[in-house]
Amino acid sequence: MPKAVRVHDYGGPEVLRYEDIDVADPGFGEILLRHTAIGLNYADIHTRNGRYPLPHLPHVIGGEGCGVVEALGHGISNVEVGDRVAYSSGGHALPRGSYCEKRTMKADRLIKLPDNITDETAAAMITKGLTAQYLIHDSHPVTEKDVILVHSAAGGVGMIISQWAQTFGAHVIGVVSSEEKAAFAAKHGCHNVIISKSGDIAAQAKTLTGGEGVTAVFDAVGADTFEASLAALRPLGRLVAYGSSSGPVPPFDIFRLNEMGALSITAGAFYWHMRTADEIKARAAKLFEIVASGAVKIEINQKFTLSEASVAHRAMESRSTFGMTIMTP
Template identity: 50%
Template sequence: MSRAIRIHEHGGPEVLKLDNVPIPEPGPGQALIRNKAAGINFIDLHQRAGRYPLPKLPVTLGMEGAGVVEALGPGVTAVEVGDRVSYVMGGHGAAPATYADYTLVDGDALIRLPDEIDDETAAAMTLKGLTAHYLLRGSYPVEAGETILVHAAAGGVGLLLCQMAKAIGARVIGTVGSEEKADLASAHGCDHVILYQKEDVAKRVKDLTGGEGVPVAYDAVGKDTFEASLSSLKVRGVLVSYGTASGPVPPFNIFELNPRGSLYITSAGLAWYTRSRAELMERASELIGMVATGDIVVPVRQRFSLEDTADAHRALEGRFTVGGSVLTL
């Protein structure tokens, strides 16, 4: 049997149940992974609460995992039994399933890990690091010398995004919710940190950019930061909206983008930037290279056992976490 954290109904952290389920058999194109660690992501909270769609319940939560290939179905060529791998449960509407001892994964979604990257690091960097990569290289390709705005800079995605942007040669303005998070963001690539619950973000950004504004704002906070993000952009700047940690962005009249300087808004998702194995591996190779060489570090700051998954969700929801959080298996 496999231990699995499942939900049988939507709701708060209390709906997370530790169940024993049969170990699944890999079908054609699938691999059975014995998980060693699972990443905890904000999307898990949205799925648990019923804010993002899920297939029919009960369902095992978790979108990010790392472990060892235990068995292969017919037709898998990307990996072999015994390989250490990490993965994101992929595709649009694909079911989560990594909060468990065993997970079935499409062979083409598996990323082989080098020895330098341990299981917990891999479980904290795959979904979040690939996200940072597509944001910086795909949704708005950042160039050396540009100044960018990153909200929730001390979060799981945030700390990787800031470091990667710094490695590209960008100047990074980050926003955070506390002094402690400000120190951490500064230690991970932020040149300037704004306490966004206390300061006027757009004014600070304009001050830091000679009145011009930034070419791109990466915004995963949503409702509370949308207006500040738009007001921080320079002419023809891009707001990359990729999350809704504070709630969904209210309805918006796109005509407002014109008088504000012909601005652009995109609502971005990782699945659209990892559409083929080739695209996934291109991003993963660069990410793994940056981690393996130490160009970026993956701060795993919170570890929980499977039994304590509800505490992990409470911590993330309550803004108590910094960097990455993992379940150890």
């Protein structure tokens, strides 16, 4: 029987169970997928601990992966048996279930892979790359006039934002938690890097910009960095909040944005930028193009087997990972 990682109760990494599962034959609009690589995202931790509830328990977790189509249900016209495909469920608004060897799933959100993108690269970057794409093209369209601050710049989304924004001519300031991560971020698009433990993030950002502040902040950390992100902005600046790895931001008086320089905050939620198959394909095409050009490099720095999912989660929660992390079945 195929193996999978399921949760029967919400909790820490210890609730991840590596076990046999039944996989149904594909029905109308569905395919049977054999995974070749599985991406990991901090949203998986939110799923495991119950912040992003599952429709029922037990349930396979995970939101992104890559594999080969092994069987088709009725009504499928966008893929064929043998196609290499990737997919991203992102966050919690779409069906999860990628931590497995095989799964039956809807075919409408599948992305065919070009020959120049490997399975492991696709699994590593598909959610993170699609997220970065809409963040810098839609949530805050980055141009050569921008000076941006990128939290978690040594992480998967952060390293893609930093490299991609640099191709637009923007000046990129990264924020990381260690010297090792600072060196990594500097090699992946950041012109300057702030180590968060070294002092006031906003003050350092202001110093690096001649006292003006940055035009935009991309923040996936949430509670721990929210105030610093606002304080780092120049007047009319924008905070793009697209995650909350440190916890949710407390209630906030929106009138403070006026007092701080008519600032704006926008939420970069994955689902609302990926509502249709055509939108997904268009964004994925731009991602594949920039990666194939070499301007955005995808580095897989941690690899685990599916049976090591709990170890992978502990590594992510300890903040010891950088770049991309994947599992192989």
